[in-house]
Amino acid sequence: MGQSLTPPARIGLVGCGAISGQYLTTLARTAGLELVAVADLDRSRAEQVARARPGIRDLPVDDLLTDPDVDIVLNLTTPAAHADIALRAIAAGKDVYGEKPLAATTAQGRAMLSAAASAGVRVGCAPDTVLGTGTQTARRAIDDGLIGAPVAATATMVTAGHERWHPDPDFYYQPGGGPLLDMGPYYVSCLVTLLGPVTAVIAAGSRTRDVRTIGSGPRAGERIPVAVDSHVTGVLTHAGGVLSTLVMSFDAVATRAAHVEVHGELGSLVVPDPNRFDGVVQVRGLSDPDWRPVPGSAGYRGAGRGIGLADLAATAPGREPRAGGTFAYHVLDVLESMLTSVATGGAVPVRSRTERPAAVPLSDG
Numbered sequence: 001m002g003q004s005l006t007p008p009a010r011i012g013l014v015g016c017g018a019i020s021g022q023y024l025t026t027l028a029r030t031a032g033l034e035l036v037a038v039a040d041l042d043r044s045r046a047e048q049v050a051r052a053r054p055g056i057r058d059l060p061v062d063d064l065l066t067d068p069d070v071d072i073v074l075n076l077t078t079p080a081a082h083a084d085i086a087l088r089a090i091a092a093g094k095d096v097y098g099e100k101p102l103a104a105t106t107a108q109g110r111a112m113l114s115a116a117a118s119a120g121v122r123v124g125c126a127p128d129t130v131l132g133t134g135t136q137t138a139r140r141a142i143d144d145g146l147i148g149a150p151v152a153a154t155a156t157m158v159t160a161g162h163e164r165w166h167p168d169p170d171f172y173y174q175p176g177g178g179p180l181l182d183m184g185p186y187y188v189s190c191l192v193t194l195l196g197p198v199t200a201v202i203a204a205g206s207r208t209r210d211v212r213t214i215g216s217g218p219r220a221g222e223r224i225p226v227a228v229d230s231h232v233t234g235v236l237t238h239a240g241g242v243l244s245t246l247v248m249s250f251d252a253v254a255t256r257a258a259h260v261e262v263h264g265e266l267g268s269l270v271v272p273d274p275n276r277f278d279g280v281v282q283v284r285g286l287s288d289p290d291w292r293p294v295p296g297s298a299g300y301r302g303a304g305r306g307i308g309l310a311d312l313a314a315t316a317p318g319r320e321p322r323a324g325g326t327f328a329y330h331v332l333d334v335l336e337s338m339l340t341s342v343a344t345g346g347a348v349p350v351r352s353r354t355e356r357p358a359a360v361p362l363s364d365g
């Protein structure tokens with residue numbers, strides 16, 4: 001993002017695990033953000049991060065959350081801890097920006113948003129990948145009428161399981177994890193960005209096995225329990241009537257399906273991986289002999305994880321940031337409603353609403 005005349009927002013990072021490295025890279029190169037302190041339940045992880053960065057303090061978690069020099073708490077803990085850390089930060093008057101999902105449950109998410117509204121602080125949440133050129137160019141193409149009125153979309157994510165590469169993959173198989181809550185936020189955030197909020201869902205789920213085996217790191221070979229469905233599929237009805245079909249799986253080896261496709265009356269659009277910022281959008285109109293690329297026309301160029309935090313820091317007080325809490329809450333509500341549908345076997349109305357965030361003009365991330 002461009003240079004700002006206001007002083008940088010002072011960031012306190014909680015959770016120095018696998019994903020923190022990508023945020024540390026973004027923090028180091030973003031003028032509007034200044035990392036001042038780090039914390040982790042495992043103090044040695046925070047010490048290691050601070051040691052490599054002169055001037056950054058490593059603090060006990062409680063001290064970081066109440067530190068007067070921290071403006072925004074960046075919450076990169078595992079999903080079960082998202083709400084607790086966020087609520088404690090909000091109670092100390094801090095803005096919060098966290099990794100996805102917003103919380104492990106909508107009840108926790110509601111508590112966060114209501115505490116933040118009472119305290120007058122802002123809530124932001126990943127994924128911010130949908131602010132990159134991939135999803136934003138696709139949104140612009142749809143908004144400009146390139147495929148006519150949208151009719152349907154598909155979103156497909158399959159992998160044989162994150163335990164193959166993540167050294168501490170337990171949380172992927174506990175409530176708040178699973179393919180739906182872990183990867184679903186990218187795909188549903190993309191679909192809501194492109195097609196607007198969801199009003200109802202129907203879904204089914206399955207679980208191939210009750211234990212998984214860690215494939216890398218010091219715990220390789222250890223077996224971990226599975227408490228959630230590892231394959232979930234369903235249909236989302238958007239407010240405008242568009243139907244999106246979602247397949248989220250930790251039980252399949254590979255796919256040749258596009259990550260996301262949107263079909264309109266006049267054409268079809270291939271949308272790049274919503275777990276990435278960039279990628280080429282492709283379109284095929286009624287009379288096109290083949291797919292053709294859509295030139296990048298919107299979104300943060302060259303962005304990395306944390307651009308949503310920079311966007312929040314640059315958002316005027318009282319305005320909702322693009323990767324905002326209300327949007328993330330709606331996404332979580334859609335995902336949780338799918339799990340309710342899996343359990344009940346029937347369609348589930350989605351009561352929460354969100355605006356589509358303001359489109360991102362083509363700009364440097």
Ligand SMILES: NC(=O)c1ccc[n+]([C@@H]2O[C@H](COP(=O)([O-])OP(=O)(O)OC[C@H]3O[C@@H](n4cnc5c(N)ncnc54)[C@H](O)[C@@H]3O)[C@@H](O)[C@H]2O)c1
Nearest residue numbers: 015016017018019040041042076077078079081099100168
């Ligand atoms: N790993 C990835 O590739 C990836 C990608 C995108 C998003 N994410 C998301 O990022 C978040 C973190 O994932 P990760 O892979 O870095 O996990 P991780 O287990 O590698 O790291 C999490 C860190 O948080 C710390 N922690 C947990 N509870 C805490 C608490 N209550 N207080 C302080 N510290 C606490 C842990 O000690 C650990 O160091 C998750 O929400 C995940 O969905 C991960």
